[in-house]
Amino acid sequence: MALDRTITTTIDSDLCIGCGACIEVCPHETISLVDGKASITGTTSLICDHCRAACESGAIRVDGIDESLSRFANFKTRKEWLPHGKYDVSELVNLMQSRRSCRKYLDKPVDKSVLDDLVKIGVTAPSGSNCQMWSFTILPDRSSVKAFGSRIGTFFENLNRLAEKKWLRTLLKLVGKPQLNDYYLNHYESIKEGLEEWDKTEKDLLFHGAPAAILVASKEEASCPAEDALLATQNILLGAHAIGLGTCLVGFVVSAMNKDRKICDYFGLPDDESVYAVIAVGYPDEEYATVTGRKPAAIRTVNLSP
Ligand SMILES: Cc1cc2nc3c(=O)[nH]c(=O)nc-3n(C[C@H](O)[C@H](O)[C@H](O)COP(=O)(O)O)c2cc1C
Incomplete structure (x- = not known):
């Protein structure tokens, strides 16, 4: 059976500032800039949610993501992305x-x-x-x-x-x-x-x-x-x-x-x-x-x- 590659991404052009951050991180060429705004121009998507995560203006929505999987009952996580190098590697290796x-x-x-x-x-x-x-x-x-x-x-x-x-x-x-x-x-x-x-x-x-x-x-x-x-x-x-x-x-x-x-x-x-x-x-x-x-x-x- 072919993998489902249906695009579930929507972009609010009123909120989009045309920075292109979503395009930089998209592995599938789903998005490109049209008249200075991010637009869905591709035909397939990995539904990886990279574009939404890269968008600082909150213009992107990706359907098909189960938000409940990011909510833990026994501990809290930060929603912000941890930049490369901003974690104590010695703690990580000690855990491993x-x-x-x-x-x-x-x-x-x-x-x-x-x-x-x-x-x-x-x-x-x-x-x-x-x-x-x-x-x-x-x-x-x-x-x-x-x-x-x-x-x-x-x-x-x-x-x-x-x-x-x-x-x-x-x-x-x-x-x-x-x-x-x-x-x-x-x-x-x-x-x-x-x-x-x-x-x-x-x-x-x-x-x-x-x-x-x-x-x-x-x-x-x-x-x-x-x-x-x-x-x-x-x-x-x-x-x-x-x-x-x-x-x-x-x-x-x-x-x-x-x-x-x-x-x-x-x-x-x-x-x-x-x-x-x-x-x-x-x-x-x-x-x-x-x-x-x-x-x-x-x-x-x-x-x-x-
Ligand atoms: C694929 C795999 C199967 C394993 N199966 C068993 C198992 O059936 N019984 C068991 O007591 N340990 C099992 N182990 C644990 C290994 O014995 C253990 O990972 C290895 O001795 C290294 O020890 P550590 O996990 O404490 O670092 C398995 C490990 C792997 C990776």
């Missing part, structure tokens, strides 16, 4: 370095309004062609997270049963499908232990006992569905830390949902969406004295100048 995958949560519910705020933080992310075809599904309480965890547990029980069959692993490998054998080598044992632990003590090695979770999905027709969802996810992780919440990505659940569409149906995910991140969320029951380090990264500088 302090975010940790949290695997121990307090037995304390997270207010739904806080989870809603996290989603609103998520959607501040960029998206390919500004299509914003992401979706966020909130599991608001521990019993919902547990029910979902049990469904995922059933998936892994079945997968482990298949992976136990040596003949099947060998056969699949022979026909160029080594994934079941790889799973057996890398995950079978730990998943088996996790499932046994869950049966015996209800120790939750998937969501680590988190009292809430957020699933981030994208429509497959989006131009960059994975990138969009994962950029929103990183915003949520950082926002959660700033709010006082711990988070942990649960990759095992994403892979289960991508392997077995029935889990997506159980979850009510529309057929045209795929899940890219599952985030456990809750108040952390852990603290650190310092930030952690990183392994050496592959960093290359390619100077192609002649």
Whole structure:
């Protein structure tokens, strides 16, 4: 399906002072100056809202923007744009370095309004062609997270049963499908232990006992569905830390949902969406004295100048 590029911008020519600021920031040549006034002369729009945000005289309106996504229930934000360089980068990096995958949560519910705020933080992310075809599904309480965890547990029980069959692993490998054998080598044992632990003590090695979770999905027709969802996810992780919440990505659940569409149906995910991140969320029951380090990264500088 083609992306909707319908122009929703309107310009009040009485208010427009013809400064051209909207034209400078428009990525789609939607606007140009006609007789000294900004006018809609293009045929398509990204609905990115750049023109309205650049207009100092309040002459521009862009329909299709959900204002409620910029209103947070638990904190206030400034409406003014923060100019480049006008933020304390050391604070920002300290936040990034302090975010940790949290695997121990307090037995304390997270207010739904806080989870809603996290989603609103998520959607501040960029998206390919500004299509914003992401979706966020909130599991608001521990019993919902547990029910979902049990469904995922059933998936892994079945997968482990298949992976136990040596003949099947060998056969699949022979026909160029080594994934079941790889799973057996890398995950079978730990998943088996996790499932046994869950049966015996209800120790939750998937969501680590988190009292809430957020699933981030994208429509497959989006131009960059994975990138969009994962950029929103990183915003949520950082926002959660700033709010006082711990988070942990649960990759095992994403892979289960991508392997077995029935889990997506159980979850009510529309057929045209795929899940890219599952985030456990809750108040952390852990603290650190310092930030952690990183392994050496592959960093290359390619100077192609002649
Ligand atoms: C795509 C992805 C999937 C992950 N899945 C899991 C998971 O299933 N269970 C878990 O405990 N941690 C999971 N993690 C967390 C990583 O183990 C963690 O990010 C990594 O060890 C670095 O630690 P940090 O997040 O505290 O910086 C996942 C992380 C990513 C990026």
